[in-house]
Amino acid sequence: MCTVIKPGMLTTIQDQGRIGYRAYGMPVSGVMDRYAATMANILAGNDPGAAVLEMTLLGGAFHLPNEAYLAVCGADMEGTLNGRKIKNWSAFYVPANSELVFDYAGKGCRTYLAFYGGISAPPVLGSRSTYTRAAIGGLEGRALQVDDVIEIGNGDAMPFAMRELSHHYLPKYTNEIRVRVILGPQDDMFTEEGRQTLFRGSFAVSPRNDRMGILLEGPTIQHVTGPDIISDALCAGAIQVPGDGHPIIMMADCQTTGGYAKIGFVIGPDLSKLAQAKAGDTITFVECSDAEAVAALEAEKLSYEKAAIG
């Protein structure tokens, strides 16, 4: 059990997302930063699909009446346990009647809190992920509030010793983020100059960024005729370009279909970098092949496997 003293700016329960209902218009949701959340679960001794807390920019404060074992990964929110600084990207034992407090994210944007045993909110359509727009999943389908009580699952072999992620697997959060893009499906709706602008330009993350998408400011990407298509499907990573030429990168809570031409998709492994972007950070794009994307996925998977061994 864990009681919320302060919820932070936007703290939600998330897992790996709601797969299988996109044909019904149900967004996937799930953790924005798959890498940090998965590592948190691995360190905490959980299945990678266990539900975690996702904190955004300003972390929360929590009271834990019972002993627990938990991991903190992602942006460093300078967490303290009973007043003592805790190490980010580590898992540690928490004695009964403890207070866990987080502050603002220095570098990065989102921090994951994995409790050994996972968070035991009732699954909705196979997932515990909170999707606030339809008020489903997580805790009553909403962000955490003061005095909320989060139930932690039981495990029969709670670890005790502190675990730290090897420095080989620590991502570096910077204000300049480079992500790889596979062109398509509507890249032919953009001028040659428009495509070059995507890869040569430097874009700034707008304050208008949330779990649904990240709006980018900077150079405009030119369409051949116009931005509108008869709606087709999209998912996290899709780069839609509306009429004003400013790209929007779709993220975890994005709708399942969209009516703007998509110049390309950011590859899955690089979405974790975007999940840590703050307003004002710089985004640049580099073109990527299927083979490079698969190699990146394999490298990500290998990191998990090695981290699990220790």
Add this chain to the structure above:
Amino acid sequence: MHDINILKAGEKGVVVDFGNVIDPEVNGCVHRLAHSIATTMHGEVIEVIPTYRSLMVYFDPLQTNREAISDKIRQFLHAGSEADSGGDTATVVSIPVCYGAEFGPDLEFVAEHNGLTPQEVIDIHTSQPYQVYMLGFTPGFPYLGGMSERIAAPRLAQPRVVIPAGSVGIAGSQTGIYPIESPGGWQLIGRTPLRVFNPGSSDPFLFAAGNYLQFTAIDADTFQHIRQQVEAGIYTPVTSTIARGGTASCAR
């Protein structure tokens, strides 16, 4: 038919694009292919998402690859639907609607706008089944095709802040149902007592993309009666089947 293109959507997506159009035949082809893939490619494909004019096919690139998926899709397209008659019929879901009054505050406006009586609007709205081209916008929201232009009406100048779940509306020449309470600018002509989206249920969506919806007019008493059955979990939706529109062969 338009040319069919197999396009990239990231490292784990293939878009089978039948043309940038809203067309019942094109959409029929999308649903035929969705049916073929869903019934035969369980292990290889994570999800298929039919839209107006394309089918998104999501796969796990660590288990299979784009070429293997694309080859299978080409085989389906060349074989047409002959080998798979299941894709040639569609389910029609009956949607009882109480039109007008507090259930459909804009019925009068839609009637006046088109020089009709409210009853004529209801008669036209219930005269034929509508093809569910796709679901999107909010969970369970149907994009329907085939509504008569005779009952078309512009959106509200000022969208409503709250529209009750189950509201049936008209926007331009489109008609649809709000599955969850949400803001919106459609002209509301009625409401169904059925739950279009019921997240707690083992069968959470009343209909799927590729189905057809047949609206039927009910009175307020019947609305309350069905509502009670729905809330008690004992209502069984009325369904039938019809032949899917469009030609049998989608390939070219």
